[in-house]
Amino acid sequence: MPKNSNISNPVIRRLPRYYRFLGELAKQGISKISSRELSEKMKLTASQIRQDLNCFGGFGQQGYGYNVAELRCEIGKILGVDKGRKAILIGAGNLGTALAMHINFEKSGCKLVGIFDSNKSIENNPLGDLTITDISKLEEFCKKHNPEIAVLCIPKSATKDIVDRLIALNIRCFWNFSHYDINIDYGNIIVENVHLGDSLLTLSYGVNNLLSEE
Amino acid sequence: MPKNSNISNPVIRRLPRYYRFLGELAKQGISKISSRELSEKMKLTASQIRQDLNCFGGFGQQGYGYNVAELRCEIGKILGVDKGRKAILIGAGNLGTALAMHINFEKSGCKLVGIFDSNKSIENNPLGDLTITDISKLEEFCKKHNPEIAVLCIPKSATKDIVDRLIALNIRCFWNFSHYDINIDYGNIIVENVHLGDSLLTLSYGVNNLLSEE
DNA sequence: AAAACCTTGTTAAATTATTGACTTTTGAAT
DNA sequence: ATTCAAAAGTCAATAATTTAACAAGGTTTT
Numbered sequence: 001m002p003k004n005s006n007i008s009n010p011v012i013r014r015l016p017r018y019y020r021f022l023g024e025l026a027k028q029g030i031s032k033i034s035s036r037e038l039s040e041k042m043k044l045t046a047s048q049i050r051q052d053l054n055c056f057g058g059f060g061q062q063g064y065g066y067n068v069a070e071l072r073c074e075i076g077k078i079l080g081v082d083k084g085r086k087a088i089l090i091g092a093g094n095l096g097t098a099l100a101m102h103i104n105f106e107k108s109g110c111k112l113v114g115i116f117d118s119n120k121s122i123e124n125n126p127l128g129d130l131t132i133t134d135i136s137k138l139e140e141f142c143k144k145h146n147p148e149i150a151v152l153c154i155p156k157s158a159t160k161d162i163v164d165r166l167i168a169l170n171i172r173c174f175w176n177f178s179h180y181d182i183n184i185d186y187g188n189i190i191v192e193n194v195h196l197g198d199s200l201l202t203l204s205y206g207v208n209n210l211l212s213e214e
Numbered sequence: 215m216p217k218n219s220n221i222s223n224p225v226i227r228r229l230p231r232y233y234r235f236l237g238e239l240a241k242q243g244i245s246k247i248s249s250r251e252l253s254e255k256m257k258l259t260a261s262q263i264r265q266d267l268n269c270f271g272g273f274g275q276q277g278y279g280y281n282v283a284e285l286r287c288e289i290g291k292i293l294g295v296d297k298g299r300k301a302i303l304i305g306a307g308n309l310g311t312a313l314a315m316h317i318n319f320e321k322s323g324c325k326l327v328g329i330f331d332s333n334k335s336i337e338n339n340p341l342g343d344l345t346i347t348d349i350s351k352l353e354e355f356c357k358k359h360n361p362e363i364a365v366l367c368i369p370k371s372a373t374k375d376i377v378d379r380l381i382a383l384n385i386r387c388f389w390n391f392s393h394y395d396i397n398i399d400y401g402n403i404i405v406e407n408v409h410l411g412d413s414l415l416t417l418s419y420g421v422n423n424l425l426s427e428e
Numbered sequence: 429a430a431a432a433c434c435t436t437g438t439t440a441a442a443t444t445a446t447t448g449a450c451t452t453t454t455g456a457a458t
Numbered sequence: 459a460t461t462c463a464a465a466a467g468t469c470a471a472t473a474a475t476t477t478a479a480c481a482a483g484g485t486t487t488t
Contacts, residue, residue: 010444011445012416013416015415015416015419016411016412016413016415016416016456017395017412019408019415020393020409020411020412034464034465034466035465035466036464036465042395043397045446045447045448046465047446047448047449048445048446048447050465050466050467051445051467051468053227053466054466054467054468058466058467059466060465060466060467061453061455061465061466062453062455062465062466062467063452063453063454063455063463063464063465063466064453064454064455064464064465064466065464065465066466070443078419079415079418079419079422080418080421081415081418083418083421083422085421093316093432094311094312094315095312095316097308097312098308098309098311098312099312099410101308102307102308103335103410103414104411105414105446107411108411108414108415109415109418109421109422110414110417110418124324134362148421149417149421173417173420173424174243174416175413175417175422179234181231181256183256183257188419188424190417190421190424192414192416192417192420194408194410194413195230195231195234196313196316196408197230197234197318197321197322198227198234199389199406199408200228200293200319200324200389201229201230201293201316201323202227202229202230202406203363203387204293204294204297204322204324205292205294206226206387206404206406207294207297207299207323207362207387207404208293208294208323209298210386210402210404213427222474222475222476224476225475242450248435248436249436250434250435259476259477259478260435261476261477261479262475262477264435264436264437264438265438265475265476265477267436268436268437272436272437273436274436274437274484275435275436275483275484275485276434276436276437276482276484277434277435277436277483277484277485278434278435278436278484279434279435280435280436417449
């Protein structure tokens with residue numbers, strides 16, 4: 001990796017959004033864009049865009065701007081969209097099912113290779129291109145296929161145990177939709193928590209403030 | 215509202231997490247906690263907790279700490295969990311269905327009162343306590359029930375039109391799961407974007423960095 | 429009842445993040 | 459060719475956020 005380390009979190013969290021907007025521009029047939037134009041579309045400052053991109057290298061050309069396709073490609077590389085890392089989904093309830101169907105894992109550098117659930121009554125049911133496997137076969141499967149990422153759509157109460165099992169199986173990256181915060185003291189762990197309940201509460205706060213300050 | 219205004223975004227985004235942890239503590243029968251103890255559980259600094267809480271008032275007692283139930287209640291009020299504001303869901307595909315089943319709207323100060331979809335073949339199908347209504351009846355329904363919040367689980371291409379219709383119907387709060395960024399120049403709009411694709415890409419960045427820096 | 433100990437609320441310092449200003453380079457027009 | 463305008467890259471200044479320090483006020487113990 002080039003000068004990747006020490007990139008601040010706010011910058012990293014903006015990268016997917018840049019990537020998304022650049023994809024949209026490319027689809028519209030726009031081949032070049034300046035930081036100013038992009039800043040207007042994305043509602044942020046041109047300065048920030050230039051600053052962000054320069055964490056990773058000079059992708060633009062002075063006096064001209066950025067080549068949309070090229071910049072998108074570079075950000076894609078930074079995000080690792082071409083890596084195709086193996087991911088497994090734990091929990092095939094409503095949310096797990098929705099993710100399996102709705103998320104384009106390939107576009108995000110992942111490949112869903114297994115789906116597990118503890119509910120025996122749905123074992124072997126098809127879900128997307130895969131079939132649901134009983135959670136008891138987790139160890140066997142992982143030792144064979146060595147997935148790197150686990151998507152957790154399980155109840156809070158089950159999460160800690162599952163995380164322990166997954167870490168023992170050398171999985172250290174988690175996309176966590178469970179109601180449980182994985183900020184435990186395992187070293188070298190990458191967690192992306194998605195707490196939908198927290199998100200809705202944040203909206204609720206906003207609703208209250210908008211509707212009462214008038 | 216007390217001194218609510220001017221609360222910074224980072225503070226607001228931490229409130230739901232406090233609320234969640236306090237709920238957990240209460241469930242465990244813990245009745246008092248100090249900022250230091252809470253900071254250890256939540257992996258943040260005691261200073262930050264005290265600072266955050268004091269944006270809204272002095273909920274603690276010097277020399278003693280915070281009363282768990284009371285503090286939770288206060289944060290709940292700040293977040294508006296008791297308001298029961300009416301929400302509608304637009305889009306009953308995989309994700310919309312999962313949200314309707316999986317999210318406890320009541321616990322977050324909302325009440326799901328209607329579900330809409332443009333797919334005629336699922337019209338009147340049951341979903342949770344409700345049935346799916348055709349999107350053509352959106353106006354009629356909203357004029358009658360006046361919902362305040364819309365949850366958007368629709369394709370990117372449909373989003374702008376729907377937002378326009380909803381705004382015309384006086385809805386100004388959006389929980390947006392569509393691939394479209396609502397940061398348009400309507401005034402007085404509250405949007406909580408949940409871009410699952412961005413979240414996965416953020417994880418992907420982390421995976422790459424963790425697994426390559428060794 | 430007094431002393432020792434905690435823990436909050438609050439102020440100040442340090443850190444981090446964002447914005448603005450400037451310099452240099454490039455492309456286009458004359 | 460030369461000049462002008464536009465835009466990236468970079469550095470400096472500002473703003474925001476987090477952390478640390480401390481003083482005031484309770485609680486508990488002796």
